[in-house]
Amino acid sequence: MPAGAPAGRRHPARHARGQGHVRPAQHLRHRARVRGPGRAAQRARRRDRDLPGHLIHPYLEPPVPHALAHRGGALLAGNEQVENTLEAFRRAVELGYAYVETDVHVSADGVVYAFHDLSLSRMTGDEAAIETLTGDQVDAVVMGGRAPIPRLSAVLEALPATRFNIDVKSDAAVEPTLDVIARAGAQ
Template sequence: MRAADHAYLSDLTPLALAHRGGSLLPANVGLENTRAAFARAVALGYRYLETDVHATRDGQVVAFHDTVLDRVTDARGAVADLTWDEVCVARVGGTEPVPLLGDLLEAFPTTRFNIDVKADAALEPTVAVLREHDALDRVCLGSFSPRRIRALRRALGPRVATAAGQVGTAALRFSPALLARMLHTPAPVLQIPAVHHVAGRSLVLVTPGLVRRAHDLGKQVHVWFHDGRREDAAEFHRLLDLGVDGLVADRIDVLADVLAQRGSPLLPQAGGLL
């Protein structure tokens, strides 16, 4: 399926996605993936929210990036080893609770969620939550695990938008044009860093050629950033000038200003859920 066939990708581009709610927005620093962070992004006009998910020991799906609570909360331990009753008392930044995915879907009914499924244990519970909340048209699912992506596609079918895995992205970026067309990923969107760092080398992924190939196949290209690096107005303008279809930003205030300068409002003008 092409990007245009998915409700999630039906808004006018470029899309603006708030990474973990916009974790480098000054008011959100230290509060990533919390309801408060997402609420601030929505207040700025964001209608696409990016989050990660894990499952607790008793199968509750939480919006949380790390395997363990230690880095961002006042509690300790692996999410997968703890019950929801144990996780729900943890406070991100000492103040905000760890939210359930289902609660976020209810709290922000007109938003769309880009969800990175971080662990195998979260696969089935995430599928169940999305079905329970009738959210299949509101989400795009991704993972660094190709096996996890394939499992999500099998479970939810082609109606649900998924992001390409590393193999599918590499095929489009580095294969000869004919081979890339024959072997391209079924995902309607590539979500990739502008530059991939591997073995001490910096490999440029987002090029005019890649964007052109993706568009020829009806796919979108969304770009995310490594820990906020190069996440400034100049970089946002450069990527938008290349023709990318979406930016997954931590500095959502800067991106909002850039889009306003370019005459691209955050609120969708056509289609969508609003």
Template sequence: MKAFQSAIDLGFQYLETDVHATSDGVLVAFHDATLDRTTDHAGEIARMPWSQVSEAKIGGTEQIPLLEQMLHAWPTARFNIDIKAPAAIGPLVRVIERARAHDRVCVTSFSDVRRRAALSRLTRPVVTSAGQTRTAQFRLATLARGRGQRLVSATLRDADGLQVPVSHQGIPVVTAATVAAAHAADKFVHVWTVNDPTQMHQLLDLGVDGLVTDRADLLKKVLQERGLWS
């Protein structure tokens, strides 16, 4: 929770997190599938009940947060939520429904199958971004001649936007052309993970709509320099 609170304290109202489910269906806000790398415990989250996972401390000091806890802690914040595993779909839907948070979440996943499964179970629509397959199709569509823009719109018909890296395997993903194509289809473009101020400026110059960063302090400074912070 400390990292999220730090971003809130800086003035940000958009938070990004990954989610996994414990073996008893408790949804945790955590990137890795296992506890090994960043906590003082070990084991696969999906194979452990919350009673065990809750004992793990991030950096040896902080309990792994629950997504529901975060939604209630910051009721005006908006959350970008990446579904990391199929087992997290049901718990995520239940958390969003209980918190009535439909209007302040963006549900996404590398897997378009997982993403669509979650959307189909929600009682109200939420913002969503394309998964890996749709994103790859979008990139190919931008290279097509003649009917490229129609292909872009068709490819992104079930998503509100894209969340992409700057490049993939050395091939640029975010260019002036791809940003323009997404905007022409009325879709947003968010870029991850950007921690260098120079690159932040370059991407904002291209017209991207959002940046995912581990350095909220640097992003705030960049936005202030550009007169985009209020």
């Protein structure tokens, strides 16, 4: 290595082409420490503080980041086998989650349900898909031996102050979901 060259290992491909050196890995570790999660959160707070209020949608009001209870807090204690149910959503809210993620499917007769999977098999043992059942048939299904699959309208009515991130699982569910949201005034 020539005198005065920067410290570090030579990159074989670059060295063969005469393109210099690679910075030592220690430098990169230091940079990662400086720019870790704390710095990202500081930048986000500074960004949010400096943005005009009309650029931030009320759903995403500061402070950020926001914790979401995924599938209504599927991994929270007590929510096993009852993910995406009113029981799970209420438990997540009681624990302090202001944001709850849920998934929706639509029944054969157009009723929107909070449910993740395409078929009922993982949660109930039934191989049917919500889209092949009527609303009355889905209403009769129980998860974990204790919780019915909730209609999205019932969820929004029961938890009006909760902010939902709704994952629409099929094209057929888009319009009915938008209708439920509009009727609930949950926009």
